Amino acid sequence: xxxxxxxxxxxxxxxxxxxxxxxxxxxxxxxxxxxxxxxxxxxxxxxxxxxxxxxxxxxxxxxxxxxxxxxxxxxxxxxxxxxxxxxxxxxxxxxxxxxxxxxxxxxxxxxxxxxxxxxxxxxxxxxxxxxxxxxxxxxxxxxxxxxxxxxxxxxxxxxxxxxxxxxxxxxxxxxxxxxxxxxxxxxxxxxxxxxxxxxxxxxxxxxxxxxxxxxxxxxxxxxxxxxxxxxxxxx
Numbered sequence: 001x002x003x004x005x006x007x008x009x010x011x012x013x014x015x016x017x018x019x020x021x022x023x024x025x026x027x028x029x030x031x032x033x034x035x036x037x038x039x040x041x042x043x044x045x046x047x048x049x050x051x052x053x054x055x056x057x058x059x060x061x062x063x064x065x066x067x068x069x070x071x072x073x074x075x076x077x078x079x080x081x082x083x084x085x086x087x088x089x090x091x092x093x094x095x096x097x098x099x100x101x102x103x104x105x106x107x108x109x110x111x112x113x114x115x116x117x118x119x120x121x122x123x124x125x126x127x128x129x130x131x132x133x134x135x136x137x138x139x140x141x142x143x144x145x146x147x148x149x150x151x152x153x154x155x156x157x158x159x160x161x162x163x164x165x166x167x168x169x170x171x172x173x174x175x176x177x178x179x180x181x182x183x184x185x186x187x188x189x190x191x192x193x194x195x196x197x198x199x200x201x202x203x204x205x206x207x208x209x210x211x212x213x214x215x216x217x218x219x220x221x222x223x224x225x226x227x228x229x230x231x232x233x234x235x
Contacts, residue, residue: 003092005033007041009126010085015078017129026092035194039138040145041088042127044185047149048100049119051181055157056171056232057116061123062150063225069143070218074128082110083118098189099182137195137203140210147217148188154224156180161231168233 005023012018021033030036046065050058067073084105091099104122106115134142160166165174195203229235 005037005090005092007037007088008085009087009122011079011125015125017125032194034133035138037090038130039134039142040189040192041090042123042130043142043145043149044098044100044189045088045102045126046123046146047185047188048102048181049123050149050153050184051178053116053119054171054173055160055166056234057120058153059157059228059232059234061120062153063229064124065127065146066150066221066225068128068131069146070222075124077121077124079121079125080114080118082106082114083122086122096190097186100185137207140207140214141193141195143214144210145188145192147214147221148191149184150221151217151224152184154221154228157228158224161228167231171232
């Protein structure tokens with residue numbers, strides 16, 4: 001049977017985030033819950049929601065993540081009252097891949113649009129909250145993982161645009177999205193890496209290489225974002 005660990009997310013009316021974890025001890029080598037459970041959770045949540053949301057909403061979420069990570073810009077926005085709390089489940093199989101389940105708690109009378117808007121706001125706030133807790137090495141891991149997720153999603157949308165499946169005034173979800181999302185989550189979770197041993201010559205070299213790599217990917221991602229936003233009629 002697969003193992004499971006969960007993150008329970010709550011927030012005050014003023015938007016202050018809090019969380020708690022539950023579930024079994026993480027399977028090896030994931031001994032540190034902060035590094036192996038909390039740190040990757042916002043990015044994996046984004047990857048999960050890229051398979052659930054309409055393209056425009058997921059694109060807006062991706063753009064806000066890019067603004068946070070590349071420009072240190074963060075949009076202050078409330079989580080609407082339709083969404084009351086949320087839980088992210090990490091399902092661990094025999095391999096190193098993880099499966100994500102997301103369980104939003106919402107008003108029984110809330111519309112799907114209101115819930116989706118609440119989740120977009122939650123991703124924005126939860127991403128900034130977790131990122132602010134990480135040390136310099138985990139911040140680089142976080143950025144690298146986010147870049148991989150956003151890059152893959154942009155490529156997927158570019159293919160959807162070319163096929164005519166989506167476009168301006170054609171903001172259409174299809175069953176291809178969760179298939180893409182599940183494969184993406186499996187791939188990035190298998191490649192997730194936590195530097196060990198604190199500050200060292202080896203880790204410093206890794207950090208420099210990652211910083212250079214992310215600077216290159218930033219230009220590429222921003223170009224893709226601009227072209228897809230225009231194609232989808234988002235300005």
